[in-house]
Structure formats: structure tokens, C-alpha cells
Amino acid sequence: MTRADAAPDVVTAAARSTSVTATRPAGRGGRRRGAAWLWGVVGVAAVILLWEGYKLLAPEDGVIVADVRILPRTTDLAMPHVWDMVVRLAEPVTRQDGSPPLWTAVALAALTTLGIAAAGWLVGLVVGMALALVMQRWRLAEWGLLPWIILSQTVPLIAFAPIVRSWGSRIEIAGAQWQDWMSVAVIASYLAFFPIAVGALRGLQSPERLHAELFHTYSAGYWQTLWRLRLPAAVPYLLPALRLGAANAVVGAVVAEVSTGLQGGIGRLLIQFAGQASGDPAKAWGPIFGAVALGLIAAGSIALLGVILKNYRRGEVTA
């Protein structure tokens, strides 16, 4: 991730140093992106090699020093082959007739969790932005609110997930019953709003005094200044915050699913298949791959947002 983030800076700096009239060297950006992908593939291959190499070379019973096992057993039960895990994805979930392949069950569960996490992320975005705007507008609000916002993250809401669920079950808004997935989304949003609030506040406060004074000479009001100066200037701060928020929302949703016992998501599937690992060790890896894919999709969506907003990130280069 850091490698990919650093690359554009280098490219633009090079483009600047050549000459003002020179066009941006388009080929180099593409090559760097290709290199980033290549290193990603190399990284995955290295993990697979390490896994299989250890399984091949280490003793069956693991490495034991002074009666303590410091490295795991290498049996197929403890460490299934990578290819077994992949093959298992294509096989049916259970031995019953008409059972769908494992990957479809995993994909369905991952999509369910993704939806809940996205809802949580959106709520976190709205709450985080609202808090940041209030804190930017009134210095007093920043002094009053910021300690509480930081304190809020020391409360392990995930531990209280069952309580959140029981609170929720008593809520009924305009005849609509509170759904269990909503409790999970609330917990996800609780983890997501924090980095967004802090990042957005820093971003909204980032414009230099020079720019603020310039807008003052234009007699621009609060909303004009917000829309044309503070929000655009906040984008470079907001993007990493949104990415952190997305990662937090996914983790929050998965753990909250486990903790509230919500059916249908990847969290539930993780627990369920882990329980069957003694008989079907490769199966437990299905939802793990699903969870990894989920995190990648969440981070990738924000990266896409970064590409759309790339002109607002020029401030990172000029500084």
C-alpha cells in the first residue's frame, strides 16, 4: 500500500523538474503501477512457498524445544496444502445432494457482510464529517468534543455487541422493526467514524492562513469557504481516513456478526466452518479467503475514490 502511495509523488516531481512545457510522462506511471502489482504477486507467492516449504521440511509433530511446541504441526489436519484449500472452494459445501459449491456460499456471505459494513461505513462517514464540521466551526466544540471522541474508542463496543442487539430489539421506528443486521452496522459505524472524524478535522483545518485571508478579501461566507476551500483541501487527509474507516467497518462488522450471532455473514461462516475443521480442514480456509477479499474490496473502493478525486490530491505534491 505504501509503495503504491509513494509512486505518484515521484512521478509528478519528475514531471515538474523536466520542464513546464513537457507533458506528464504517462508511461512511467503505468510501469510503476505494473511493478506494484508484480510485487503484490511476488508477496503472495512467497507466503505460499513459505507455507508449503515448512510443511515439506519441518517434522510432522512441529518443532519442540524443551517440551514447548514453538512451531506448529505440519499434518494435513493442522496445515492443509494450499491447493487443497483452493480445490475445496470448488467442491460442494456439504455432502448432501444439490449442495452449492463452497465458493458461492463464501461469496454470498462476504457480500452480505460487505453490505452491512458499507452501511456502517456510510453512517460513520456522516457522523464523522458532522463532528469534524462542528469542531472546525467552533473551537470550543473541538475542546469539548475531541477528548470524548478519543475516549469513545477505548470502550470495546464489540464486547457489548449482545447488549447493543438487545437495545436495538426494543427500538421500533415508524412501524419498522429494528433488524439484527442494523446492530452490526451500528457497531461497524462506531469503529469507522473515529478515523474519519479525526482525519476530516485535520483536513478542514489544513488551509493556510494565506488562503483563508484570500477568501476573506473575497468576502466569501462560511459555506463558500467550506465548499471551495476547506472541503477540497481536506481530500488528501480524508482519503487515508476513509480507508482506515473502511477497514475498521469490515473488521467491526465481521467481529460483531460473531458476537451477536448474526446469520448469513462471513463472521458466522468463519466460526461455523472452523468448528468443522477437524473433519474438513481445508473448508475453514474458505471464509478466511472471503474475509481477505472483503478487506481488499473495501480498500480498493477507496483507492478508486482516490483516482476520481486525484486533482484534489495535487496539494500533496506542491506542499
Added chain:
Amino acid sequence: MSAPTPTTEAPTTTAAVSVTDVTKTFATAAGEVQALTAVDLTVAPGEFVSLIGPSGCGKSTLLRLIADLDTASSGRIEVFGKDPSRARRDQDYGIAFQQAGLLPWRTVAANIALPLEIHGIGAAERRARVTELTEMVGLTDFADRYPDQLSGGMQQRVAIARALAEQPRLLLLDEPFGALDEMTRERMQTELARIATETGAAVVFVTHSIPEAVFLSDRVVVMSPRPGRITAVVDVSFGATRRDEALREASVFFDSVTAVRAALHGETDGERAATREMR
């Protein structure tokens, strides 16, 4: 070159800037600091006036008071006969600083259009005005570039074009060429002299450089620090002489440089290192 923008209205007797007995004190941890003492200054419409003096003489402070970025502790400031804050709200002046202060996410054209957008000018009129301004500062081919793709001199051109967007009758420039190299600086001075003539706007120009002040100005206002005050006003109007590269070699130019230098050093009598550095 585009036709000069007809900003010069019927000849008025109202001064562009009128400063009367202005004092400014700043409260600091060490006590009150007198930034300006008993400053009197009048800038006529269309006149180019430079404020020159060592660091801490209050020249930037004076400019900020005129721009309503700060308020005077006592005395009276009028911009076209109005209170500075009224003049600011009426967009009677355009301003540019030592740093160009462009918005990095906006193209050259969008940066110039910024004040027009804020004041709700229609898209068609905005486009026409931006075309005119980019041409005036010689950046027509760079209208779609972003600030990080421009040199320092080009960024400063954009800042000046932006300051001219609302067709102000007064330009306030706070060391706009202070961060540029000498060659770019001289080229920008020639351009600014032309632009000032074309637009007919009055200019208040803060600078550290004697040749720069002499080359550009009708009058050079010499200031001195602790407390900040005006110590001399040197008339440097060259009559019909055009402000171009030839002027830099002319003897009238050097005579004026000498006069301003004498005014700068006269009252300090070599007692302050700050002034000696200006030599």
C-alpha cells in the same frame, strides 16, 4: 494584446487610498509593539505607489490595514472614500502576496475564475473574463495547467490575473516578486508596469528592492522601523519615458535609485544593521 479594460471612470477627485494619522499597535507577550505611528498617505486613482523599507517598518502592516485584513488602532483609512471593510465587500481592490497562494486542485483558468465564482458571475461571462486575463498575463497556452506544473513566475502571473478578475481600480501587492529569481523578477516588473497602464488601476506595492520600486512607481514611500513610520516620499515619475528595459539603463533611473537609497539611509545614519543590508 487585448484592448485595455475600460476601468477608468469619469475623473474623480476621490483618492484611491487615503490614510490619515494611522497608528497600529500589536499586543505581544513582551508588551505592546508600535507597528505604525502617525502614518499619512494618499494614493491618487491610477497612481503607482511603492512602500519600501527594512523588515519591521510596517509596510506590510499598512497594506493589510488598507485591505481590511487588520484594523487600525487609531486614525482613519479610506479606500475610494469608503471604510476599508465596505471597500473589501464591494471588491474595490484586488490583492496578491509573496506566495502565489493558488488552489492546487484548480487549473490556471479555474484559479483566476475563483473570485468571479464566489461572487456568482455567470459561466459565460466568467469564461470571457478568464480568456481576457490569461491573455493579459501571457498564459493563454497554460489555462488548463495545474499550479504544480507552473514555474514560480507563472504562478505569480496567475495570482496577479486573479487579483484583476473583478476589474478593481486598486491593486494591493505585497512583495509579489519577492520569491523570484532576478531575471524572472525583471521580466515580471516590465509586465506589471504594462498591466498597470492597461488597466489604469492604482497600485500599492510593497517591496524590499530599491530598483524594483524605482522602476515601477510614480512615488516611492520610504519607511523606517521602531516605530514604523514614513520618513520620506520620493517622486520618481519619469514623465513620458516608457517603463521598459531601456529605462533600466537610463541615467534618470539611476538618479532615482540614488535618491531612494539616500532617503532610506539618511535618517538611520548607519546605526542599524538591517538598513545596511539593503545596500
